[in-house]
Amino acid sequence: MNSETRFSTPAINSRLPNVGTTIFTVMSALALQHKAVNLGQGFPDFACDPALVDAVTQAMQAGHNQYPPMIGVPALRQAIASKVQALHGHSYNPDTEITITAGATQAIITAILAIVHPGDEVIVLEPCYDSYVPNIELAGGIAVRVPLTPGTFRPDFDKIAAALSPRTRAIIINSPHNPSATVWTEADMRTLQDLLAPTDVLLISDEVYEHMVFDGQTHQSAARFPALAARAFIVSSFGKTYHVTGWKVGYVAAPASLTAEFRKVHQFNVFTVNTPVQYGLAQYMADPTPYQNLPAFYQRKRDLFRDGLGKTRLRLLPSQGSYFQCVDISEVSDLNEADFCQWLTKEIGVAAIPLSAFYGNGFDQRVVRFCFAKQDATLLTALERLQKL
Structure with a gap:
């Protein structure tokens, strides 16, 4: 057997043939590439209690x-x-x-x-x-x-x-x-x-x-x-x-x-x-x-973010819990949710997640999700950019 011998990897029958890279990974990479504020993936950008x-x-x-x-x-x-x-x-x-x-x-x-x-x-x-x-x-x-x-x-x-x-x-x-x-x-x-x-x-x-x-x-x-x-x-x-x-x-x-x-x-x-x-x-x-103080902590961030979004043409949906805010994009764009999120990241500099990614059939209702578990400075920077809408 010489050094030129090539070996093939056996093919497998995938257990998850319809699964690819998650939308969170895709949007986070796009946000990094375009220096966008990442309000897509749901994690804080601030430290825990020392x-x-x-x-x-x-x-x-x-x-x-x-x-x-x-x-x-x-x-x-x-x-x-x-x-x-x-x-x-x-x-x-x-x-x-x-x-x-x-x-x-x-x-x-x-x-x-x-x-x-x-x-x-x-x-x-x-x-x-x-x-x-x-x-x-x-x-x-x-x-x-x-x-x-x-x-x-x-x-x-x-x-x-x-x-x-x-x-x-x-x-x-x-x-x-x-x-x-x-x-x-x-x-x-x-x-x-x-x-x-x-x-x-x-x-x-x-x-x-x-x-x-x-x-x-x-x-x-x-x-x-x-x-x-x-x-x-x-x-x-x-x-x-x-x-x-x-x-x-x-x-x-x-x-x-x-x-x-x-x-x-x-x-x-x-x-x-x-x-x-x-x-x-x-x-x-x-x-x-x-944990007793957490509702007030995140409600203040929610309210800060919602107040800023109110100055755009994005239509706010209720945010009753979690650290997410969904918006209807119908008055801002004719694009579908996924294309809008790509456009928003590249052109406005803010990353969001299309709700269609959470449906098996990709159901598109013109709604995208932001995460507000971010420092106030991060949210204010994102809002400044979003107000171009």
Whole structure:
């Protein structure tokens, strides 16, 4: 065999043939190329509380640098159980019902792999976070897409009821909602509870923006509704709450029987999660003030951003929760959402995300999403540019 010999890589049959580079990666790269203000991808451009970094540093210096328990550090699981009890009145056993995960995205795929068998159906409400459908497909399940009401993004329970079938294994909900920034009400959750009551359908409740609910509203966690809590995997994220998205630490709370199945998958797809960060988070959670103050912190940024957008021809949609603001572009451009976002990045110098990217069929309703989890200076620079519109 000489040095000129060439070897071919065997072809594989893709598990995800329809998946390419995410819109977030594409728009972030375009923003960098054109020196645009990146209001596309949903992460803060400001630092977390130095006290949290100190707590993690202290944990490292104290020697907490080896594997923790597979299910998570006991102090952190207890802190989560105490927080959920205080906020939502539901008691989770920290030993058998709470698991620390490598972020919320890992939590969601782990829950799906634990419960979905080939041919099972899982209802997703579109527009939805882009990991849901590929996760279902990797499990061999079938994603049943049900649209939220265009324009308001409220759940359409008649459509959800019509999508339920004997093959339905689970439904995924998300409130506060990414990308639309809508929040499910107590009445919504009670209607869902009644709808699922006669079924064995499980619930995956994506609550990563739980502490970003505005205008005096209360986050309606599935934990607040006994019949939902009994069938739910509740997913949350420290990255969103404490401005540390790069740490990739979250958790799942679920009844013991569901948690047992969840942990069977968790131990083989992640095994365990960053030890000193878990100890640091447990120490930091002793003071509830940071998450208690988060709604006011982000509401002020929302209001600053909305006031500036009001000086443009972009039509503001409600932003009830999360750190997103959606706008209707109809009076500004005839372009479709994706082309408008490309144009906005290149010509105006602000990156946004088209809502069509959150639909399986690319449904275009002339709406794009901005992220306002940014320094005030970043938002003001973006607003100055957007006011050219």
